[in-house]
Amino acid sequence: MPLLTFLGFLLVPFIGGFFMIVLKDPDLARSLGLISTKAQIMAGTADWPTFLGLLAQAAAVGGLILFGFIGSWVFGREYSDRTVKDLLALPTPRFSLVLAKFTVVVAWSALLTGVIYLIGLGVGAAVGLPATSADVFWQGTRTVIITTGLTILLVTPVAFFASAGRGYLPPMGFAILTVILAQIVAAAGWGEYFPWSVPALNAGMAGPAYAQLGVFSYLIVVLTSLLGTIATFGWWTFADQV
Amino acid sequence: MTEAIKTDNLGKQFGDVTAVDDLSLRVRRGEIYAFLGLNGAGKTTTIRMLLGMIKPTVGEAQVLGTKIRLGRKNPWRAVGYLVETANAYPELTVRENLEAVRRLRPGTSPQAVERVITQLGLASYADRRAGTLSTGNAQRLGLAKALMHQPELLILDEPVSGLDPAGIVEIRELLLDLVRKQGVTIFMSSHILGEVARLADRIGIIHQGRLIQELDVAELERNRRQWLVVQARNREAAHGVLVDNGYSAELAAQNRIKIAGRQAIERPDEVATRLVKAGHAPTMLAVEQEDLEQYFLRLIGLENREKNEPNRARHLG
Numbered sequence: 059m060p061l062l063t064f065l066g067f068l069l070v071p072f073i074g075g076f077f078m079i080v081l082k083d084p085d086l087a088r089s090l091g092l093i094s095t096k097a098q099i100m101a102g103t104a105d106w107p108t109f110l111g112l113l114a115q116a117a118a119v120g121g122l123i124l125f126g127f128i129g130s131w132v133f134g135r136e137y138s139d140r141t142v143k144d145l146l147a148l149p150t151p152r153f154s155l156v157l158a159k160f161t162v163v164v165a166w167s168a169l170l171t172g173v174i175y176l177i178g179l180g181v182g183a184a185v186g187l188p189a190t191s192a193d194v195f196w197q198g199t200r201t202v203i204i205t206t207g208l209t210i211l212l213v214t215p216v217a218f219f220a221s222a223g224r225g226y227l228p229p230m231g232f233a234i235l236t237v238i239l240a241q242i243v244a245a246a247g248w249g250e251y252f253p254w255s256v257p258a259l260n261a262g263m264a265g266p267a268y269a270q271l272g273v274f275s276y277l278i279v280v281l282t283s284l285l286g287t288i289a290t291f292g293w294w295t296f297a298d299q300v
Numbered sequence: 301m302t303e304a305i306k307t308d309n310l311g312k313q314f315g316d317v318t319a320v321d322d323l324s325l326r327v328r329r330g331e332i333y334a335f336l337g338l339n340g341a342g343k344t345t346t347i348r349m350l351l352g353m354i355k356p357t358v359g360e361a362q363v364l365g366t367k368i369r370l371g372r373k374n375p376w377r378a379v380g381y382l383v384e385t386a387n388a389y390p391e392l393t394v395r396e397n398l399e400a401v402r403r404l405r406p407g408t409s410p411q412a413v414e415r416v417i418t419q420l421g422l423a424s425y426a427d428r429r430a431g432t433l434s435t436g437n438a439q440r441l442g443l444a445k446a447l448m449h450q451p452e453l454l455i456l457d458e459p460v461s462g463l464d465p466a467g468i469v470e471i472r473e474l475l476l477d478l479v480r481k482q483g484v485t486i487f488m489s490s491h492i493l494g495e496v497a498r499l500a501d502r503i504g505i506i507h508q509g510r511l512i513q514e515l516d517v518a519e520l521e522r523n524r525r526q527w528l529v530v531q532a533r534n535r536e537a538a539h540g541v542l543v544d545n546g547y548s549a550e551l552a553a554q555n556r557i558k559i560a561g562r563q564a565i566e567r568p569d570e571v572a573t574r575l576v577k578a579g580h581a582p583t584m585l586a587v588e589q590e591d592l593e594q595y596f597l598r599l600i601g602l603e604n605r606e607k608n609e610p611n612r613a614r615h616l617g
Contacts, residue, residue: 139387
């Protein structure tokens with residue numbers, strides 16, 4: 059699972075780098091036809107702000123799925139492999155077990171994004187994006203960090219669905235559903251009130267005009283996360299484990 | 301505190317289904333208590349309630365003097381358990397699985413892993429992934445996890461399930477050894493009656509969620525029915541002689557005559573003498589005892605179903 063998620067996420071900087079090459083070289087873009095058109099739509103121009111924006115958007119949309127899969131696996135596997143019963147009557151409190159699982163999910167997701175971001179910087183340099191100021195780098199990095207943080211916060215409901223659904227499939231279905239709903243709700247213009255749309259809006263997916271979110275948007279992400287956390291801890295502590 | 305497990309009017313309802321009803325158990329320290337019942341009788345639900353995995357609808361349970369509540373961390377330091385089938389992380393080796401369990405039980409020495417690997421005969425599988433183990437070896441791994449921290453109380457759900465005959469004997473000896481030498485208490489569920497008879501000090505019989513009988517092995521011996529079985533060349537004539545002599549004899553399967561009552565069981569020589577005098581000397585004479593399976597089925601009221609099955613099969617055939 060760690061290797062699979064790494065390989066899955068590793069595509070992001072290389073796809074981003076490919077788009078940058080396409081945008082930098084119009085002849086190649088023309089020779090590629092449709093793909094170059096798509097690259098234009100997605101990325102705009104071949105520079106560092108665009109490239110870092112792409113990474114942040116990947117963290118928002120890809121992260122919802124990938125971090126959701128990590129959460130599904132860490133919590134759901136205990137039910138799918140039927141090992142959960144071995145964790146329920148131990149001198150180690152269930153609270154500590156759930157906390158340890160959340161720690162792994164957060165650390166794993168953050169580390170994955172960090173590594174992918176660093177590889178992204180290497181790819182950006184390798185494709186020869188024009189030099190830019192430290193401030194631009196800082197702004198881009200800040201967006202990636204905040205977007206990743208928001209996306210990671212939204213893993214807690216996935217953990218609850220993995221526990222209450224007793225396996226990987228219900229939470230994975232939930233993660234995919236949230237990505238689809240996030241797109242629809244954002245397209246309808248209500249994205250800032252829908253927690254699963256907030257990371258993508260924060261990453262500038264709907265354009266810079268929509269990236270300036272109010273405190274409320276961040277607050278509903280935190281509240282959703284808190285709800286997922288309480289529900290997961292509550293489930294592991296108080297629900298019948300049949 | 302002499303009781304390792306104590307339940308008072310324990311009950312669990314799942315919607316309209318009563319899984320366990322008004323269960324009051326006492327398991328004394330240092331004994332092997334077998335919980336006997338058919339599949340779905342409520343054995344596993346009871347075990348899960350004892351382990352704090354399921355909240356009782358009514359009543360309460362105490363394990364090693366601690367009242368069980370969902371999610372509490374006591375008294376599990378001194379309890380080892382195996383619930384239903386033994387499962388392990390499939391991609392980890394046997395040793396890695398045991399190491400993971402050791403870390404979840406603080407205070408368990410690192411040497412404990414190798415000790416249980418040897419104790420359960422898992423040495424040649426120690427570096428094999430758990431997902432590739434046979435059912436029997438997976439069961440051994442499950443037992444190794446339960447035994448690793450040298451618990452005072454073992455709660456085992458069908459402990460010999462999946463083991464081959466040699467494995468059953470080996471695990472039985474191991475469990476008996478733990479009780480005799482270390483004073484461990486064992487509460488085990490089973491539907492393998494022969495195994496229970498060889499292992500348990502006391503037996504609780506559960507049927508449709510209710511404890512219908514609790515008895516020790518000596519009581520069980522006393523309660524099991526006995527009869528004298530006779531075979532003769534002319535079965536009908538021999539049967540007539542026995543009935544004429546006041547015996548409660550009946551014709552039975554396999555060309556046999558079954559005689560109930562102490563008079564026949566305690567004095568089979570008299571039966572033989574009467575048959576010889578009447579010219580129908582017995583070709584076989586033996587005292588037979590109801591086996592555990594028959595006793596169990598009689599107790600839960602399924603004896604007739606068992607009896608009728610062959611006839612029904614014949615009719616259908």
